[in-house]
Amino acid sequence: MRELAQAWRSLIAAELPAAIALRHELHAAPQVSGAEEPTARRVAGAILTGPSLTGPILTGPILTGPSLTGPSLTGPSPAGTAGAEVETVAGTGRIVRIGPAGPAIGLRAEMDGLPVVEATGAPYASTNGAMHACGHDVHLAALVAVVRAARRLELPLGLVAVLQPREEVGPTGAADVVASGRLLAHDVRALVAAHVQPLVPAGGVTSDPGPVNASVDEVDIVITGQGGHGAYPHLAADPVPPLCRVVLAVPEVARAAVDPLHPVVVTLPQLAGSGAPNVLPGVATASGTVRAMREQDRALVHDRIRRAVEGIAAAHGCTGEYRVRRGEPALVNDSALAQASARWLRTFGVPEASFASCGSDDFATYGPQVPILMHFVGTGEGPDGPMLHDARYLPGDETVGQVAAALLAGWLAGAEGA
Template identity: 45%
Template sequence: MNTPVTAEAWRDAVRRHLPAAVELRHALHAAPRLGGVESATTQTVVDALGLGEGRTVAGTGRLLPVAPGPAPVVLRAELDALPVVEASGLPWASTNGAMHACGHDVHLAGLAAVVMAAADLDLPRPVTALLQPREEGADSGARDVVADGAMDDVHAIVAAHVQPRLPAGTIAATPGPVNAATDEFTVTVTGHGGHSGYPHTVDDSVLALSAIVVALQQVGARRVDPTVGVACMVNQLRAGTANNVVPSIAVGSGTVRTMREQDRAVAHAAIRDIAQHVAAGHGCAAEVEIDVAEPPLLNDPRLAVAAGELLTGFGHEVDSSWRSFGSDDFSYYSAHTRSLMLFVGTGDERGGLHEATFWPDDDYVGVVADALIAGYCAALR
């Protein structure tokens, strides 16, 4: 007979399933799949959970009812790996040119432990596991999950993400904005090229683009409230075919990250304004293209506060102020329904996110499980 659920009862049940969850983590880490081709990863997790095949979402994703019923709490973990050649030296390291360098294997294993433990409990509100594809790329899996209607009748959605920029043993449960909106921009500068020995005869697109790169620092320094912040970075420059030829076209591209929608519009307008006017000052013209991507990730304040209280009761150190200008497509859920993203600190002794040496210890599978349980129980309040 199932036991009525309490947070402590669920945690105790999770501990009994941790060995199997850690074994699953090793299997997933050793055989990662890139975004869009995660079917093998999906099936491995589905088979481990034993809940049936569930509902296919976003191509290779899956919705798996754990305790079926209307308006469930959704617990989400990501399926995809990164195109990184692993250098961890682990006995269960990947050898296929891809790597779980962002901790998705830990998130999946933590979710698995929570789901397997739930079979021993009577849950007061339905819960559904979401195995989400394509978190890492611009072709967002979360956006497609929302478009599929899979979030139309949910009470809340909860996720946890390992974070080496937080001290080991700390879990961030921050109300409000926690990750930035991230948009990509491309500046194409057109001038009049020619011989580099006759600089007075050309309108130098490279010089104009270089000035634009420097001037774009105004976006962060002068255009947005510094207590909120913005990050505008030009990360690629492309121009020219020879050392002695001034090119007619130079191209720069990068990202702009903002925490508020109103700052997003200001930043976009500033990039266009700065690029076009600086280019004109060099006798050139500039065209700006901006590809809008993830919105800001906003934690529901009540969920964050309640989860933080529960995690403190579990014995974890809780940080209620930590934020990052990183991005996560979980933000598409926060724009659609109540949501909570918790960050599990791992410390940086084993590298950072997306690095070839990054691997959180297996103990973090249990910590991620604690975070998901706290998020579910917070949603009950």
């Protein structure tokens, strides 16, 4: 495996100039969630035939995009590989498989941009009202470099590249890929991803076992009373005071319910009551998110919040309702994959880092179906610099090679355990 890794790394290095050019092309013409068809065609084409260095070919609107349902494509087969097979998945997504039949290790990259007006000033900045403000252009370019290099090698297992749509919004592309059954059909034994992260030192790559991202659920708190005139509160049941008490109580309710060594974050940034200063509303609402690192904490906190909402509302002569829209589960890295990948990263001379946060990623959705591993690749801006989703966030081109190294380490780790 070491000889394979050495040869693969050399081939990746040769692919990086073209991959960086592809990154610029993708960055200049992003599509938002659900409209990624041009990106899917471009990236799959780059894997099959190589990136074009003569200018962007991405076209089409950023808000809508057709879904291809035609037959799989087969690309030319460089010496040493089986042909690359491409199939459509999750509407605008693609699965690209190379290597031998039988078990495979998957590598995933997301395709969607965000509805953000770019403010980086880069010569390849987007001007279409969308932006790759979360590094998905970097992830895609790195994946192309890894897979194109792999096509010139004799792989011991298959490699399945998942070009996933709709990471940023629900219903997520990951859920649709899982529901399609294509990972099982390709006998994918592990799935690996890498994500740029400004809070990790530049050049560092994490390979932490266990939870590294939180679950996230959207919640609504609805307090219903009886509307009335501000001068006659005794003739109404004002829902605003109990809502305020609920909003202040909920963080303490969550804190008291869960072991402090396991984070839980409740955020309620949206509040609504009366539309006029002299009107007591009939209904007052709060909306936000609940995040947890463990599934048992997720369920417990929702139960405690529901009881607090109902009890505080009743004490004020109102009724309280707690509504939950379940989102992504916690992202839990497979321990064996993480440890093996860390060994490969040390072999490559990549600086080690550690990172976990209460952010979320739909990559977690793959976990119940296959072992998963998410690397975080440091871009080093730190807490005072532009963060993910910021209109100024722009990882350097060197990050393409660093993400590629993380994906390669994960594939090798998966192959060892398959």
